[in-house]
Amino acid sequence: MVKIGIMGLTGCSGCQCEILNCKDALYKLLGKVEFCYFPLAQDNNSFEEFDILFVEGSVTTDLDEEKVKKGRKVSKILVAIGSCACYGGVQAQRNDEVTLEEMLKEVYGTTEFPVNVSKPKAVSEIVKVDYELPGCPLDKKQFVYAVAFLLNGVKPFFPKIPVCHECKLSETECLTLKGIPCQGPISYAGCGAPCTSAGVGCQGCRGDCDFPNYEEMISILKEEGLSTKDAANFIKVFRGKQAQERLSEIFSKGVLNEKRG
Ligand code: SF4
Numbered sequence: 001m002v003k004i005g006i007m008g009l010t011g012c013s014g015c016q017c018e019i020l021n022c023k024d025a026l027y028k029l030l031g032k033v034e035f036c037y038f039p040l041a042q043d044n045n046s047f048e049e050f051d052i053l054f055v056e057g058s059v060t061t062d063l064d065e066e067k068v069k070k071g072r073k074v075s076k077i078l079v080a081i082g083s084c085a086c087y088g089g090v091q092a093q094r095n096d097e098v099t100l101e102e103m104l105k106e107v108y109g110t111t112e113f114p115v116n117v118s119k120p121k122a123v124s125e126i127v128k129v130d131y132e133l134p135g136c137p138l139d140k141k142q143f144v145y146a147v148a149f150l151l152n153g154v155k156p157f158f159p160k161i162p163v164c165h166e167c168k169l170s171e172t173e174c175l176t177l178k179g180i181p182c183q184g185p186i187s188y189a190g191c192g193a194p195c196t197s198a199g200v201g202c203q204g205c206r207g208d209c210d211f212p213n214y215e216e217m218i219s220i221l222k223e224e225g226l227s228t229k230d231a232a233n234f235i236k237v238f239r240g241k242q243a244q245e246r247l248s249e250i251f252s253k254g255v256l257n258e259k260r261g
C-alpha cells in the first residue's frame with residue numbers, strides 16, 4: 001500500500017479542498033493507497049513515513065518550517081501543491097517591496113505574535129521539492145494524473161505551454177486583442193483556461209510558462225492602460241519570488257525604458 005500524506009502550511013486550504021473534490025478518483029485509489037496523514041479530511045493521522053507527501057501553503061512561520069523539514073525527512077517524494085507552496089503565492093506578492101514589520105502592522109496592527117512569523121516563502125526555499133503542481137487552487141485533474149504517474153513509477157510531466165494555447169483549443173476569442181488585461185501569454189497552462197473562457201483575463205495563478213516574455217507582456221498591458229508599476233504588480237499577484245526576480249532583472253537593465261510609476 002502506497003502511503004500518502006497531505007499537509008497544509010500557510011494558505012487557505014483551497015488546494016486540499018480541491019483534492020477532496022476528486023471524490024470519484026479518490027474512491028478508485030482506495031485499496032491502492034493509504035492516506036496516513038490528511039488532517040483536513042480525517043481524525044486519525046500518523047506522521048511517520050510517506051511514499052508521497054503533498055504540501056500546500058507557503059512557509060510563513062517557525063511551525064511551518066519545522067513541519068515541512070520533518071515532512072521532507074520522512075518522505076520519499078515531496079510534491080508542492082498550489083501556488084502558495086510553489087511560489088509563495090498571493091501572500092508573497094509584496095515581499096520585495098515592504099518589510100515584514102510593515103506588512104504585519106498594516107494587516108494586523110501589531111508585530112507581536114505567539115509564533116515567529118517570516119515573509120512567506122515557497123517550499124523549495126526551505127527543502128528539496130521533487131515536483132510542483134501550481135495553481136490557485138491546483139487543478140484537480142492534474143493532481144489525479146500526478147498520483148497516477150507516481151503510483152506507476154513515472155515522473156509527472158505537464159508541458160509548460162502558455163494559457164493562450166488552451167484558448168486556441170477551446171476557440172476562446174483572444175482577450176488581449178479585445179483590450180482586456182490578460183496574462184495568458186506568460187502563464188503556465190493546464191487549467192483548461194476557465195478564466196479566459198468566462199471573459200476574465202488570466203491572472204497568472206499557475207506561474208510562468210516556459211520562456212515567458214515579461215517585457216512584451218508589460219508593453220501589452222501598458223497599451224491596455226496600465227502603468228508600468230500596475231502591470232508589474234498584476235504579474236506579481238500569484239508568482240511571488242518567480243516574478244520578483246525576473247522583474248528586478250528587467251528593471252535593473254532599464255529594458256522598459258521608463259521609470260516604474
Ligand atoms: S494556492 Fe490558492 S487555493 Fe491553494 S492554498 Fe494557496 S491561496 Fe489557497
Ligand code: SF4
Nearest residue numbers: 191195202203204205
Ligand atoms: S486562466 Fe490563468 S488565472 Fe485562470 S486558472 Fe488558468 S492560469 Fe489561473
